[in-house]
Amino acid sequence: MVERDLWLGRRPLHLRLRFLQGESTGSYVTRLAARNLRPVEQLLASLGVGPMPVEPQYTEMYVSRYARERLANLSGCSVTELSLRLVSLRDEFLMPDGSADDWEWPWDARAGFIVQACSLCAASRGTRSPAWLILPDPWHVCLRHGRWTDNSRSLERPYIDLRDHPGVVRAQHRLNRVRKRLGYAAARWVEADALSVLTRAGYLEDPSRAREREWAVLAARVGEQRARPVAQSGMLARLAWDMSWLEERRRAGRLTAADSRAWLQRVGRQCGFLFHEPLAQWISGHHPLQHARQAGASGAGGTRETEVAGQGAAPLASLQDLTCLPWVRMPNEMDRLFL
Incomplete structure (x- = not known):
């Protein structure tokens, strides 16, 4: 030595x-x-x-x-x-x-x-x-300069200019509001579950075939893997916002079974029938709590309840590591490059 x-x-x-x-x-x-x-x-x-x-x-x-x-x-x-x-x-x-x-x-x-x-x-x-x-995740949104970067290591196109995709900026602001509503750790759990629901529903599985022309153009320019998370960001933020509404009330002990049924009917109708089954499974694992402290004391909310109460998961845990649902796949789980 x-x-x-x-x-x-x-x-x-x-x-x-x-x-x-x-x-x-x-x-x-x-x-x-x-x-x-x-x-x-x-x-x-x-x-x-x-x-x-x-x-x-x-x-x-x-x-x-x-x-x-x-x-x-x-x-x-x-x-x-x-x-x-x-x-x-x-x-x-x-x-x-x-x-x-x-x-x-x-x-x-x-x-x-x-x-x-x-x-x-x-x-x-x-x-x-x-x-x-x-x-934790293979992308980053810079709201200050309106840029989306990812783990592609592309020197020709190192970023995606969000001036061409204002919906992505609005989506990131909405995700930030979810974090303000629930706290960072709990919001990450919800965002992870929302991404898993999108995967199960097959939302924009192939952005080059999407009806929105801008996503088809983006996929042709930077590739489908890089375009997919950009194309999914709007629905991901919208779904995470809706799920955070229910989760906030559940953690506060103000959620009833009737609230869950009404929520599922409303959100399922807004998102489409393909979302109904994964959302129903998500609700089945998030039972109403009598009061917020009971979750941490009795473990009624499972491991995730305990971890959120105890400062959350590891700082670099990705969305696919956090979800309690079985269908998640990172939208551009590209190349973790090897030398």
């Missing part, structure tokens, strides 16, 4: 770097090195010992506890702040104690998806090179 140089990585670099929300560790380390006019290999040498770096668009970088401390020193912030900013540096993602290396670039990210950051957001943080996020 190569010995560490304990004098390296003890002092901050001259130039600090502004964080990007949701950025991957590999992207941050690469940008930090470029900001200080250093090869990334030289910066990594200050963290300890390990393999050659990999381009951050391919996989995530994971570090040991020792390397995390050194990276915090170099970046000029505390370990607590660094772990808060870069999710892959949290304790659950650290390499095991006693590892021969201080960092690794596995063939695939252990959790989450590598998604390209909005280049305008990256530029506002002082970088002109592509930056990469590690997110």
Whole structure:
């Protein structure tokens, strides 16, 4: 084993770097090195010992506890702040104690998806090179600049301009209202179930054949896999909003069996007959509660009730991992690229 140089990585670099929300560790380390006019290999040498770096668009970088401390020193912030900013540096993602290396670039990210950051957001943080996020789902909507990015790694079309798809912006605002209504963790559960219902109903299974011409044009331009989640976003947000109405009342202990039946009839009629069966199955697993505390105490709501009460699921748990329904498939579960 190569010995560490304990004098390296003890002092901050001259130039600090502004964080990007949701950025991957590999992207941050690469940008930090470029900001200080250093090869990334030289910066990594200050963290300890390990393999050659990999381009951050391919996989995530994971570090040991020792390397995390050194990276915090170099970046000029505390370990607590660094772990808060870069999710892959949290304790659950650290390499095991006693590892021969201080960092690794596995063939695939252990959790989450590598998604390209909005280049305008990256530029506002002082970088002109592509930056990469590690997110629970394989897409990201930048409402500030009206851009949709995903995990396609396309250099020719790195983003989808949402000025051509205003319905997607409205859908994202609606999902944000769902999160405000239920809280982030519970809203993610509802969004996951809504996506599973869409899968079961076969909604816009092939966007190139959809009646809406804009989706057919988008599918021809960027491919059906990239177009599918964009095409589904409006119905996903609408369904999640309707489901959150029922879930909010259920958690508060104000939902009755009559309310559930009336809700199913109303929403099923609005969405179409293909949605009735999956929505009925979703309701069957979400029984009315006498009061909100009973769910956590007696487990009447199942594992999901307990986890939401206990701060929610893992930070990089995807929608397909969160749903209690059996039909989910990520709309553009594309290529988690291998080297």
